[in-house]
Amino acid sequence: MQPYDTIIIGAGHNGLICATYLARSGQRVLVLEASGSVGGLAATREFHPGFKVSVAHTVSHFSAKVVDDLDLAAHGYTSAPAPMRTVGLTLGGEHVVLAGADVGGVSAQDIRRYRDYRRLLQRFADLLKPFWLKTMPRIGASSLGELMTFARLGLRLRLLGKRDMGEFMRVATLPARDLMDEYFDHELLKAVLSWDGLIGSKMAPRSPNATIMAMLYRMSGEHHGAHSIPDGGIEGLVKALHSAALAAGVEVRTGARAGRIQILANDNGLRARGVELADGECIDAGLVVSATDPQRTFLELVGVENLEIEFTNRIQRLRCDGFVAKLHLALNGLPNFNGLAQPDGRMIIAPNMDAIEFAFDDSKYGEYSQQPVMEIVVPSLHHSSLAPEGQHVLSAHIMYVPYKLKGGWTEEARARLCERAVDIIAQYAPGLKQQILHSELLTPADLERDHNVTGGHWHHTELSIDQMLMMRPTYGAAQYSTPIPGLFLCGAGSHPGGGLMGGPGHNAAREILGKKS
Amino acid sequence: MITTMNPESSAIDPYAGERLKESHFHPRQAALNLRDAWSSWNGYKFADYYYDEEYEYFCVRNSCATYDICPMQKYYVSGKDAQAMLNRMVTRNIANMKEQRVTYVCWCTDEGRMVDDGTIFKLGPDKYMLTCGSPCLAWLRKSAFGFDALTIEDMSDEIAALSFQGPTSCAVLKKMGLAGIDTLKPFGIMHFPFAGSSGEPLMVSRTGFTGDLGYELWIEPGLALDLWDALYAAGSDYGIQPYGEAATNMARLEAGFIMPGREFNEALKTVHYQHDQTPFELSLGWLVDFKKPHFNGRLALLKDRDNGPEYTLVKLDIEGNKPAEESHLYSNERCTKEIGYVTSAMWSPVVKANIALAMIKTQYLQGDIWAEIYYGRELRHNSKVVRCTLQDKPFWAPGRARQTPPPAY
Structure with missing residues (x-):
């Protein structure tokens, strides 16, 4: 008898989620993790004595169904009661602040339009939400179940009403820039609102593709896509997932490549x-499920x-190819941002959409911008165990930093980018440099090495129209099964995609269990 | 002759890049192309016929004749991964192929649609030559992705090759001095010294496209004309003659061999879905080895085998003597139920039969087959409906094609 029904490769959140569903339905499941800890890009690690951080620093659309199904609350997970504010930083401190349906720092007209914009996008996000947790039909499919998925999508579209349906079709692949220019006057507001459609992708405001879709994907989350740090931090979420897996009988082996x-x-x-492990050990199983990237x-x-x-x-x-670098700073105190009482929001440095576009332009030719755009949080404000008492961690996603840097990623190139990023943040938070105890910059190439993810890409592969829905990662492997019988996919490279969401792990488990019964 | 005001400009050919390339045998072939009947194949100037297509056909069947295969595509695939890469690409299992042997293969898309057919020559432990009718480098490169111990060289222009077919071909090669050529078995390869050059620059394979006794000769371009001269000197008493595309097409039809653009569409060149074919449709199921655990198109081809292909390529013996070219086929004499179409047809002089290859819907193969034939007689159009009979065997398959040593003529 085989010791395991299923082996899952990769103990990121999707691997753990898939494993738990399978184990709960009676399978004997082994999860293999190459690195020393579970959680993948969400794993929390000490980057300086006493200072901890995870690459993924907030959640925006973690699946509430997965939380319920796996009883994550019983394993210590509590989502944040309220989301963080999103703050568009200005040098002078006249910030644009998004908090739920409210926006501050902009004209009355922009405030009104923001409510219309948000209502419309929320309608679209609600329309799509059920489909993130469905298996997409095969191209050329003719089975009733698969046709029903299409029919349901069609019906839901129709139920939007003629005007909104037309508007959805128009907006879905629109460049973020066009949509923002239609609605708003305030340059910083436009940049901040387009951010969630762009981050993690190789796209900028002028890219016509899936930036609006990515935004709607994230808006499927519990706070309408507003970011938050759960009580217990990202670490708490990963611990709960790990604990739920173990409780279900999943065996997890770290350091097993x-x-x-x-x-x-x-x-x-x-x-x-x-x-077969890298060290030559062979482990048999009826099924193999890969949570690692498709390539x-x-x-x-x-x-x-x-x-x-x-x-x-x-x-x-x-x-x-990933385009996001990660900056981690260990600080001896709370950074002081101009015009902000507390840096407890998600702060975005991107003065306008051109600034984002220009940063992207450099990356297209293998350079990083001297004016990088970024998203900053201070996670230790939300989860105090990340830093010693009175000290803090600053965590920033820096766009657009190419995986393939012209001339390659040398120690010197990394140091220069780190210095430049710190310089920029210090323009908004004077005194920052004096607070830094330690800094660490992880390029996409570093993320690839440390987390075994090709290109260091957040989504394992670009979340774009040609690689999403029934095309994700590509036709022939878009329903979690692969051309190899007994091999399935359950990672971010599968529908619906990446970010801390859990859809691929959830959907893959359903497909695998359906196939076996 | 056109004269220009600027005599220098006449030296510059504005169409230089567009002109057809000349084969390594061109000087000799041009001298013999009495009708200047040139067309093209893969960018080479290529003879439809030299003097008269039927005369050339009769040379192939009754004496011997040469057909220029310089334009055929030839690729060296070599390295430790060569066998694995080719074996994943083609439907047949080449793992047990012996060195100095040739095998006929086809290869398919992921959907099991035929990309092309060709031959694989095993020239060494890790060295193969693939030949085919159309350029295949793009597909080879796709197929090679992920195999690191591999080199693919396009040798199409670097090897001069001449097909030499017909009942007296072995005798001529013997007379030319190729010692032991009569011991070469079908699909075997031998190497010979030639023209005082060092080593064995002349490769001979017992292969061809006529279904008869015949060989293919392979040599470096610098020795091509010497080879031609030696062969024609030896063959002068044996009725040697060059033949072109027209006679080839007749001979291959009698042998039951398929032609791209006639029996099949190369899958990568079709526009409409399934206007290409699977090996099963082309009655090439024997080339598909399901004992091999993996090859391109395997899953799709399993389905095709189990469900049965929609169409099947068959050989037809047709009443009368009017070639059924481009005929529609029916299940009844009143021609109310169409069941297929003729892909190639001819009156076969050697078999003395009216023969054709045809695509027929598989479900109708057991019943009557009628062909509606249109033919002209002194500018009058006529049509008639005649009965067709399925043929299992190639129309033309003389014993000498397989005998070793071949009978002497």
Whole structure:
């Protein structure tokens, strides 16, 4: 008898979620994690003695269904009662502040329009919300169930009413810039509102693609997509997921790097039959589920000799280059931002949409901008155990920092970017430099190395129209099953995508259990 | 002759990049192309026929004849991963292929639609040559992605190749001095010294596209004309003659071989979904080895085998003597139920039969098959409906094509 029904590769949140669902339905599940800890890009680690941080520093759309299904509350998870404010920083302290349906620091007209804008986008987000937790139909599908998914989407679209339906079709692939220019006058407001459509992607305000869709995806969250840090921090969420998995009987092995997905080959064809670890140990299982990214899964773990030619080339062409770097600062006190009583919001440095666009322009040619745009939080304000008493952690996502830097990522290049980013933040928070005990900058290449994610991409592969829904990661593997029987995908490279959400892990488990019964 | 005001400009050919390339055998072939009947193949100037297509056909069947295969595409695939890469690409299993052997293969898209057919020559432990009718480098590169110990070289312009077919072909090669050529078995390869050059620069394979006794000769371009001269000197008493595309098309039809653009569409070149074919549709199911755990299109082809292809390529023996070119096929004489179409047809002089290859809806293969044939007679259009009979075997498959040593003529 095989010791395990299923082996899951990768103990990020999706791997853990999928494992827990499977174990709760009676499967014996082993999760293999290459690094020393669970949580993937959400794992919390000490980056300086006494100072801890996770790459993912907030949640915006973690699935409430997953929280309920897996009883995460019983495992210590409590979502934040209220979201953080989002603050568009200005040098002079006249910030734009978004808090729920309210916006401050802009004209009365922009305030009115913001309410209309928000109402409309929330309608669209609600329309799409059920589909993030559904398996997308196969292209060319004709089964009743799959056609019903299309029919439901069509029906929900129709129920928007003629005007809003037309508006949805128009807006869905619009560049963020056009939408913002239609609604608002305030340059900083426009930049801040477009931010959630752009971050983590290789897209900027003028990119016509899936930036609005990405925004609507994030708006499926409990606070309408407003970011928050749960009580207990991101660490608390990961701990709850880990605890729920263990309670369900999942076995989790860290420091166990998968080297190869073992394939049984005979005249019945191919079938996944287990995992060979990098150290040579072989573990058999009935099913293998990969929570790691599609390129790593197929090109490294499965091997092209086991795949079809056109499928291989589609996987190879997936756009997986990350464009977000991560800055971590250990501070000896609370940073003091001009015009902010408390830096307890999510602060965005992007004075206008052109600033975002220009930063992106540099990255297209393998450079990073000298005026990078970024999102900053001070997570230790929300979760005090991240830093010693009275001291703090500053965490910033810096856009657009190319995975493939011209000339390569050297120690010097990393140091220069770090220095530049600190200089910029210090313009808004004078005195910051004197507070810094330690700084760390992680480029997309560093994220790739530390977290075993191709390109260091947040979503494992670009969340764009050509790679989303029934195209994610590509047709032939977009329903969590793959061309190799017995091998499934459950990571951010599958529908609906990445960010701390849990959709892929949830959906994959349902597909796997459906397939077995 | 056109004269210009500027004599220098006449030296510059404004269409230089557009002109057809000349084959390594061109000087000799041009001298023999009495009708200047040139067309093109893969960018090479290529003879439809040299003197008379039927005469050339009769040379192929009764003496011997040469067909220029310089324009055919040839790729060296070599390295430790060569076998794995090719074996994943083609539907047949080449893992047990012996060195100095040739095998006929086809390869398909992920959906099991045929990209092309061709031959694989195993030239060394990790060295193969793939030949095919159309450029295939893009597909080879796609197929090679992820195989690191591999090099692919396009040798199409670097190897001069001549097909040499017909009942006297072996005798001519013997007379040319290729010692032991009569021991070469079908699909075998031998190497010979040639023209005092060092080593064995002449490669001979017992392969061809006529269904008859025949060989293909492979040599470096610098020795191409010497090879031609030696062959034609040896063959002068054996009725040697160059033949072109027209005679090839007749011979291959009698042998039951398929032609791109006639029996099948290369899958990467079709616009409409499923206007291409699977090997099962082309009656090439014997090329698909499901014992092999993985190859491109395997899952789709399993379905195609189990469900049965919509159409099946068949050989037809047709009443009368009017070639059924482009005929529609029906299940009844009144022609009310259309069941297929003819892809290639001819009156076969050697078989003395009216033959055709045809695509017929598989479900109608058991019943009657009628062809509606249109033909002209002194500018009058006529039509008739005649009965067709399925043929299992190739129309033309003489024993000498397989015998080793071949009978002497």
